[in-house]
Amino acid sequence: MTPATPATSPHRPVVEDPVTETDRRYLHRTLELAWEAVREGNAPFGAVLVDATGTLRGEGGNRATSDDDLCAHAETEVARRAVRTMTPAELRGSTLYSSAEPCAMCAAALFWAGVGRVVFATGVGEMADMPGEGGFLTLPCRAVFASGGEPTRVAGPVRLPEAEALWAAFLGLAADGGPPDPARVPVSWTDVPPGAR
Numbered sequence: 460m461t462p463a464t465p466a467t468s469p470h471r472p473v474v475e476d477p478v479t480e481t482d483r484r485y486l487h488r489t490l491e492l493a494w495e496a497v498r499e500g501n502a503p504f505g506a507v508l509v510d511a512t513g514t515l516r517g518e519g520g521n522r523a524t525s526d527d528d529l530c531a532h533a534e535t536e537v538a539r540r541a542v543r544t545m546t547p548a549e550l551r552g553s554t555l556y557s558s559a560e561p562c563a564m565c566a567a568a569l570f571w572a573g574v575g576r577v578v579f580a581t582g583v584g585e586m587a588d589m590p591g592e593g594g595f596l597t598l599p600c601r602a603v604f605a606s607g608g609e610p611t612r613v614a615g616p617v618r619l620p621e622a623e624a625l626w627a628a629f630l631g632l633a634a635d636g637g638p639p640d641p642a643r644v645p646v647s648w649t650d651v652p653p654g655a656r
Contacts, residue, residue: 474610474611474612474613475612475613475614476576476578476612476613476614477614478578478615478617481513482554482578482614482617483617483619485507485509485554485556485578486556486558486578486579486580486617486619486622487619487621488505488507488518488556489505489506489518489533489556489557489558489580490558490580490619490621490622490625491505492505492507492518492519492520492533492558493505493520493521493533493558493625494625495520496520496521496522496533497629499520499522499524499525500524500525501520501521501522501523501524502521502523502629503521503558503559503625503626503629504520504521504532504533504534504559505518505519505520505521505533505557505558506518506519506520506533506534506536506537506555506556506557506558507537507555507556507557508537508538508541508553508554508555508556508574509553509554509556510545510549510552510553511549511552511553516541516544516549516553517537517540517541517544518537519536519540520533521533522536530564532561532562532564532565533557533565534555534557534561534565534566534568535564535565535568537555538555538565538568538569538571538572538574539568539572541553541572541574542572542573547573550572550573550574550575551573551575551609552575553574553575553576554574554576554577554578555569555574555576555577555578556578556579557577557578557579557580558581558622559579559580559581559582559583559586559622560579560581560582560583560586560600560615561577561579561600562583562596562598562600563596563598563600563603564596565600566600566603566604569600569611570603570604570607570609570611573609574611575611575612576611576612576613576614577600577604577611577612577613577614577615578613578614578615578617579600579614579615579616579617580615580616580617580618580619580622581616581622581623581626582599582615582616583597583598583599583600584597584616585616586626600613601613
């Protein structure tokens with residue numbers, strides 16, 4: 460059997476997309492949602508879905524610990540709600556913003572939901588290099604999207620000092636290897652101690 464060539468392959472390449480100031484604004488919102496998730500005892504992940512008209516269609520934070528559901532990742536939860544309220548055309552024209560690169564499960568959920576564009580702050584490679592982090596899938600979201608039949612536009616990782624501060628504070632709060640103490644979680648990234656930024 461002859462391997463498929465790019466011209467005949469059913470797989471579509473991922474389209475690299477530029478990052479706009481609007482993208483950065485929504486990424487900052489994902490970081491606020493990530494802090495909210497941490498305050499509720501979850502990992503620091505947040506996601507926002509915006510349609511082609513710029514209307515916010517959904518948002519949420521990681522709820523895996525608080526809901527006792529390991530699949531309750533921010534991106535998956537937002538996608539689940541979106542498919543109930545948006546048409547396929549609306550989803551294809553929408554952008555999912557995430558505080559971190561969607562894991563393989565979340566990327567697959569976004570693909571199956573039909574989300575047309577994904578923008579994220581911290582990349583999976585950066586997370587894999589963090590002390591104490593591990594036990595997660597390191598498959599880049601681009602690899603998941605590239606295996607699908609529809610092109611997905613992707614932008615990220617987008618370097619944001621606030622995202623770095625979020626992870627530094629979260630890892631510092633969880634330095635003992637356990638979950639962070641919600642009482643020690645800053646209200647927002649601006650409350651992160653200067654040494655953790």
